[in-house]
Amino acid sequence: MSKLEEHLAEKGILLADGATGTTLFDMGLQSGDAPELWNVDEPDKIRAMHKGFLDAGADIILTNTFGGNKHRLKLSNDAHRVRELNAAGVDRAREAAAETGREVLIGGSVGPTGELFQPLGALTYEEAVEAFSEQMEALVEAGVDVLWVETMSAAEEMKAASEAAKDKGVPLILTASFDTAGRTMMGLPPKGLNDLRAEFSCTPVAIGSNCGVGASDLLAAILEITEADPEAIVVAKGNCGIPQISGKDLIYSGTPDLMADYARLAVDAGARIIGGCCGTSASHLAAMRGALDSHEKTDRPSVEDVIERIGPLVSPPNKAAESGESPRRNRRRG
Numbered sequence: 001m002s003k004l005e006e007h008l009a010e011k012g013i014l015l016a017d018g019a020t021g022t023t024l025f026d027m028g029l030q031s032g033d034a035p036e037l038w039n040v041d042e043p044d045k046i047r048a049m050h051k052g053f054l055d056a057g058a059d060i061i062l063t064n065t066f067g068g069n070k071h072r073l074k075l076s077n078d079a080h081r082v083r084e085l086n087a088a089g090v091d092r093a094r095e096a097a098a099e100t101g102r103e104v105l106i107g108g109s110v111g112p113t114g115e116l117f118q119p120l121g122a123l124t125y126e127e128a129v130e131a132f133s134e135q136m137e138a139l140v141e142a143g144v145d146v147l148w149v150e151t152m153s154a155a156e157e158m159k160a161a162s163e164a165a166k167d168k169g170v171p172l173i174l175t176a177s178f179d180t181a182g183r184t185m186m187g188l189p190p191k192g193l194n195d196l197r198a199e200f201s202c203t204p205v206a207i208g209s210n211c212g213v214g215a216s217d218l219l220a221a222i223l224e225i226t227e228a229d230p231e232a233i234v235v236a237k238g239n240c241g242i243p244q245i246s247g248k249d250l251i252y253s254g255t256p257d258l259m260a261d262y263a264r265l266a267v268d269a270g271a272r273i274i275g276g277c278c279g280t281s282a283s284h285l286a287a288m289r290g291a292l293d294s295h296e297k298t299d300r301p302s303v304e305d306v307i308e309r310i311g312p313l314v315s316p317p318n319k320a321a322e323s324g325e326s327p328r329r330n331r332r333r334g
Ligand SMILES: [Zn+2]
Pocket: 019, 210, 211, 212, 239, 277, 278, 334
């Protein structure tokens, strides 16, 4: 049994952390700068981010390595620093974890390459496997407990990531973002993730959803995944309420109380690993910890229950998407 499975068996439900990106922006990271550089240049801030989530009660924290593949890092001319920046990200998380005095899990965050696959773009499947493999090797060597592939959209890219995760010696978690009329930007519905699992070279121990649009949309996706496979270990890492445009920024409407209710609904919907994505701060996470500690799993909610308690769907499924027509593409950050 892996350390992740041991913790799941012991605790039943695990609390993952909150948002890396929006937390670092609050600490002064400028939009357009590679967050991974801060693993080396601003180690105190990265440790402080992790410490905030750990003090709030997180059982799992994710490394600040979401964009740590060579395709993303080449945008800041840092493609040659994959090993260094990923190892530093793991070190910062471990340092913060060591201070807590309790055993916490470290997930090595792996985001998309940011490139489109051929024939839509230039990236080949082999190149994607190679880029993921380079990053994952660095994360595993530095000591992560699990490889955590997130914010995925394209089936091909998920397959490439799972192939890269094969034989790396730690379990794989894979989550997608369903941000476009209930599907990923590339048209995959939540239950499509269950189906894809059989095609993965390395079977993820857990699948699920992160980020996307609103927390309600995310819970709707979780309901579809747990309905398709009630036995699956499912991850829910939703954004903090509903995204709203404020000047040049996207802000999130969720209060700690709302995110506590989101956490209870995620449990009732069948999720076993629950955290927050964009907008979820340490104070939101502390409220989620309290909710998980005091909530007894109850009846499975409907999408209507979710809407009533958390708010409307930002990007509800539409008839065009249901009939197989390609969905409208939304702009979204990782
Ligand atoms: Zn997010």
